[in-house]
Amino acid sequence: MAVNLSDMDIGELKGVGAAVKEKLQKLGIATVQDLLFHLPFRYEDRSRIWPVSKIQAGDLVQLQGSIARNRVVQGKRRSLEVVLQDETGAVALRFYYFSAAQSRALQEGAFVRCFGEVRMGRTGFELYHPEYRVVDASAPPPLDGQLTPVYPLTEGLQQTRLRQLCQQALVLLKRHPLKDSIPGELISRYQFPELNEAISYLHHPPVGADVSALVAFRHPAQQRFVLEELLAHHFSLLSVRESIQVHPAAVLVENAQTESAYGAQMLAGLPFQLTRAQQRVLDDISVDLAKPIPMLRLVQGDVGSGKTVVAALTALRAVEKGYQAAVMAPTEILAEQHLRSFQQWMTPLGITVGWLAGKVKGKKRDKVLAELAEGEVDVVVGTHALFQDDVKFKALALIVVDEQHRFGVHQRLALKEKGVEGLVPHQLVMTATPIPRTLAMSAYADLDTSVIDELPPGRQKIETVVLPASRREEVIARVHHACREGRQAYWVCTLIEESEALQCQAAEASHQLLQQTLPDLKIGLVHGRQKAQEKAQVMDAFKTGVLDVLVATTVIEVGVDVPNASLIIIENPERLGLAQLHQLRGRVGRGHVASFCVLMYSPPLSQTGRARLQVLRDSDNGFVIAEKDLELRGPGEVLGTRQTGLMQFHMSDLERDKNWLPVIKDIAPTIPHVLREQLKHRWIGDRAAYAEV
Structure with missing residues (x-):
């Protein structure tokens, strides 16, 4: 008897009781079809050994080499630092939680194979808490012949459990194949595998699978689902448009x-x-x-x-x-x-x-x-x-x-x-x-x-300077000089923590410091914890020139227009996105005098942090900055979480897959209505309901 896997409750799988079912539902998995489309978002490639010289931050790598050094480091947090060396270079393995037995196993001279994510740490590239095993240097064990899928999880659900459930679902898929949701002509044009074949391949890549294509998300099986998901999202937004324009x-x-x-x-x-x-x-x-x-x-x-x-x-x-x-x-x-x-x-x-x-x-x-x-x-x-x-x-x-x-x-x-x-x-x-x-x-x-895409005539170009926090006194002197000449200045405080309370504390501390250092200037403070009326009074005092300096959190980001303000200091700019920094910088340069933006960072700057601040120094074009911001931080940060809440992609990445976007616009009109609805249901499910608002 034919079974429709889109109707088959996930609870019918072996090992799915009430507790597991509830966890799966948090991932949007209610049916066996949902589980089949809960595809791996990456693979662990244990089929090769990476040379240490080739690793980059963010890579998931398997390394092999001998231990050159082993020591316990006392810092803010005590850690075991182990230096692994191969013929191309050396890298630190860092363990914040470790036992004496671990330390003995990873002694100098031991030959180790390890697997983990490369991060930027205190000694350069490091692997934090990698999986490892001590192996025989003269006869290391054979490498895995296939990739291990890694699935999006929720609290209380392990990879091993999800892998077992996916294997059960694949057995059912063989007996009850799903109907394809994109026309055969598109499958031929882009040389995609058939739907059921693509699902099986991605959940269980066979021995000899194209490892590099899968890891880079370039395999035709992945690309067909990227296209499907982007189409589903596109159709949902068009439904929004149609629901209004009807x-x-x-x-x-x-x-x-x-x-x-x-x-x-x-x-x-x-x-x-x-x-x-x-x-x-x-x-x-x-x-x-x-x-x-x-x-x-x-x-x-x-x-x-x-x-x-x-x-x-x-x-x-x-x-x-x-x-x-x-x-x-x-x-x-x-x-x-x-x-x-x-x-x-x-x-x-x-x-x-x-x-x-x-x-x-x-x-x-x-x-x-x-x-x-x-x-x-x-x-x-x-x-x-x-x-x-x-x-x-x-x-x-x-x-x-x-x-x-x-x-x-x-x-x-x-x-x-x-x-x-x-x-x-x-x-x-x-x-x-x-x-x-x-x-x-x-x-x-x-x-x-x-x-x-053009600014009104007379807008001043803003000169952007990047300085370390060690030159704070120099920056304060610059603020004093600008204000004595009749100008006004912003001093913006940011913190890496999302906590508004901590941001406000930072602003209050800077406000006190400036008041003590510059007693002849009138210095105001505005932050998110003040009552709206209090904020408005301070802002008005700044706009009307009663205040010389406004110390603020990022609440002044948009829309505040004070033409007499010609200097803005942004503390810890490395902690904000480029688009947000560009917005803040735009608070000055609104009058007829030369304006300056000082980005005062806390060393050491990461490579990415340095690259981002350089972009801001080199460009005042918001669109160039936004493109770079997208490249460095991804769409969730650039658009804001409220907007991207509608864009919780499983397979797609807007930056990586941007070449598909013009294609989507071209092919969307050719997809029959029944397939559009299938795609929306399959990839977005209940989230498509926002289209009916």
Whole structure:
């Protein structure tokens, strides 16, 4: 009798009781098919011995050689340091937990075979707690003939248990093969193995398998599943788009060439002209707003490229037609800045700009809610408070979301319910975090993309200097000199720990030190643990020039605009991503004087840390920096966890597999609907439900 493995409960496998079943469900494994698609994310290659001279940080290697030195090192943590030497070089094996018997076994002169991950340690490359065994140098045991699969795990589940269960599932697969989910024409074009053959091969690579291809994730069996998973993700995002664009939207522009009367008035009052890039993006938006379907557009623009003006001119299109616009930012600091800009530009035109954030409470909040519901507010600026159920609009036709990666797709889509009855609002999504093209194609497949790729004339180039913390006194003197000349400075504190409390402590310590060292300057402090009102007061004092120096955690990352600030010191920059450092650096260079960014690191710098700071010193192009950031840190860090929560790839890696992304766009339309649904169910499962929000 034919059995459908996609319906066969995982509990039917031998050895899967209630406890194991619960652990498997944490990995998204509920059926035998789920288990078969829980493919190894890497392999341990014990089929060869690596020369020590060829190892690099991050490599998983098997080494063999004699012990040249054995000693116990007393440091912050006591460790056993064993130096293994072959004919090409030497490397340390480090054990933080060790016994006297271990130390005796790894004595000088012993011949050892070991396996582990190469890391950068105190002596250079090191292997921490490698698996090892002492072997006979004259007749070492034969090497393994095949690769050992390594699976993603959850707490309480061992590799050996998962390998046993996968073997049971493979026996069932032979008897009850799965139906293929990509067309035969694609399998032929890319010379992929058939589905069931590919699954069996990856769970149990045979003797003689192409080891280097599997380790590098370049084997055709892996590549077919990379393609499947990327297609499934692409289809899920397209479902998001379709679920919105199946509804009508208000037409806000008669035709794309029509000038906005309000827009012309606003532009006439500005002390600057739009750049060609801003105008090009506004043209894209006009084309969208002339259609009766919701606009879904992402505007990327580097720090200071003028996205806020574009957002304001877009909001005026809605107001001109008698509708309302909502502008949402992730922090109150950034939202307040937008509020000030919008009021400055729109109030002279007779347009009412409202404000709604978490700190607006009681009667004030009730008043704003009533004005929104009655249509007395044309444009409302706020934070995530705009999502709340009791916020009702009379005629919402446009939503502007700033710094999209700080919100989830869920949150952005929650606002679509707040449109005029029967109509879904247009969406303009903005980010000052330049997103590499590869990521934009994949993470934002539901959005059309426009880029503001030139800065307004007059923006100052920021000179970036990299200094060790030992030159702190020199840096403080530089701050003093800048402030005595009438400028202002930022001093940004970061910590490797995620703890906000520790970041705040670091900021408080720096604040005290600067107050003691520079008693003639007024020095303020802002961090994430202060009340919103206290933060706002300090920020205002800095903006109005009452304070000379602002000591802050990374809360000042986006949107703070103080043209008189010409110097920013960033402590421990090696602990932040490049994109975040670029954002912070963009707090200066907004006036007409030369501006400087000092990156003050704590030695020793790793090779990667050095490379990252060099990129920042060499480039002020946010897109170049973002590409390098992606290369060095991966997509989860670049996009932020909320966005990548939708992108929990099992087989794919957006940087490694970026060559597939243009292919995905080309072949996606050729995949029949039934196969699209199969792919989404197989690779994303319940997570695809966000598409229906």
